[in-house]
Amino acid sequence: MGATISGLVDxxxxxxNISPLETGLGDLPESCIALVLTHLDPIEICKISRVSRTFxxxxxxxxxxxPKLPQNYQILLKNYKNLWSNVSENxxxxxxxxxxxxxxRPNHFGSSNYKAFWMEKxxxxxxCISWKEMKITGIEDRRYWTHVSSDESRFxxxxxxKQIWWVEVEGNLEFEFPAGNYSVFFRLQLGKTSRxxxxxxxxxxxVHGWNIKxxxxxxxxxxxxxxxxxxxxxxxxxxxxxYVGDFVVDSMPTKLKFSMTQxxxxxxxxxxxxxxxxxxxxxxx
Numbered sequence: 001m002g003a004t005i006s007g008l009v010d011x012x013x014x015x016x017n018i019s020p021l022e023t024g025l026g027d028l029p030e031s032c033i034a035l036v037l038t039h040l041d042p043i044e045i046c047k048i049s050r051v052s053r054t055f056x057x058x059x060x061x062x063x064x065x066x067p068k069l070p071q072n073y074q075i076l077l078k079n080y081k082n083l084w085s086n087v088s089e090n091x092x093x094x095x096x097x098x099x100x101x102x103x104x105r106p107n108h109f110g111s112s113n114y115k116a117f118w119m120e121k122x123x124x125x126x127x128c129i130s131w132k133e134m135k136i137t138g139i140e141d142r143r144y145w146t147h148v149s150s151d152e153s154r155f156x157x158x159x160x161x162k163q164i165w166w167v168e169v170e171g172n173l174e175f176e177f178p179a180g181n182y183s184v185f186f187r188l189q190l191g192k193t194s195r196x197x198x199x200x201x202x203x204x205x206x207v208h209g210w211n212i213k214x215x216x217x218x219x220x221x222x223x224x225x226x227x228x229x230x231x232x233x234x235x236x237x238x239x240x241x242x243y244v245g246d247f248v249v250d251s252m253p254t255k256l257k258f259s260m261t262q263x264x265x266x267x268x269x270x271x272x273x274x275x276x277x278x279x280x281x282x283x284x285x
Contacts, residue, residue: 033058038067041121042100065096070125070178072252073099079176080109080117106154114155117175124281125182127175130155131274134171138164152193152239153275160192162206163270166263167215171277173256177249180281184219185241186260189273190233202237209269210234215262217244222255233272241278 033055037045049059058064070076077099094102106116114130136159138144144164149157161167169186191204210233219227227245244258258277262269 028054030054030058030061031063034061034063037064042068043121060095060097062096065100068100069096069103070119072176072178073103075176075252076103080107115173116154120280124180125178126278126280127173127177128154128279129171129173129277130157131159131169131276132157134169134277136170136274137166137168148192148273150193155276158189158273158275161270161272161274163208163268165265165268167261167269167272168263169260169274171258173258173279174253175256176252177254178281179249179251181246181248182279182281183246184227184244184256184258185278185280186217186244186258187239187241187275187278188233189239189275190236190271192271192273204236204271207236207271209267210262210272212267212269213262213264215242215260217242218257218259218261219245219247220257221247236271239273239275 037048037059040048045059045064049056077094100119103119106118108114108116110133112133114132115127117125117127120126130153132155136145139159144162146160146162147157148160152158189202190207190210191202192206193200193202195201214230214232217229217231219225225247227247229242229244231242247254247256256279260274
């Protein structure tokens with residue numbers, strides 16, 4: 001399809017001096033151009049829109065952008081008001097392209113700013129939940145946990161575990177996912193990162209206890225789906241998305257519960273950064 005458009009562009013250059021009785025690229029009906037653009041991805045559409053005024057107008061039509069939207073976009077508009085610019089804005093007046101653009105940016109929801117959803121190219125809907133939205137053993141006791149501000153977190157903060165005998169992290173979510181398959185990940189890092197003279201520094205001297213017993217991860221949905229996984233944590237210095245499992249959405253809304261535990265009290269563990277839980281369509285990353 002991209003080669004076809006390229007050929008049309010070359011043809012327009014070659015026929016720029018044709019007589020009034022001949023036809024050129026600018027004579028293509030806008031509706032035909034729009035139909036061609038429906039087969040392109042958003043980045044390609046934006047590039048092609050610069051070919052001519054006719055192509056630009058065609059790239060703005062609802063026909064082009066509606067197939068790119070999730071099937072439940074009207075429910076998202078209704079339930080998540082922050083997709084609108086202001087309270088007086090009427091969502092019915094938004095073009096499909098405007099809706100697409102707003103869905104692609106992070107949209108916070110709930111009673112805090114620690115849950116967000118957005119669309120990713122070729123991956124569909126993504127949801128991220130900060131550790132601040134989870135129930136964590138000993139999180140308010142500074143002997144065990146500290147709260148660290150960081151630009152490495154989507155929510156600008158992560159929790160750092162200094163040392164504890166057992167770890168229990170639990171969270172839940174209710175969201176209007178479009179129908180499809182989704183995967184759940186815990187975003188963790190061994191070692192605490194900081195900046196020194198503009199360079200990223202990761203301190204791992206407090207990392208211990210994660211290679212003795214595996215960490216257990218679990219996932220369940222309100223309609224009975226379950227998944228679990230376990231990992232030894234042994235790669236310090238980098239953020240890793242630990243895959244928990246998959247679930248399928250065929251009706252909305254979807255309620256999820258997820259957890260991470262290491263409750264063997266025969267040894268202490270520490271030096272772990274907990275950032276968030278990521279839910280995305282499209283399988284493993």
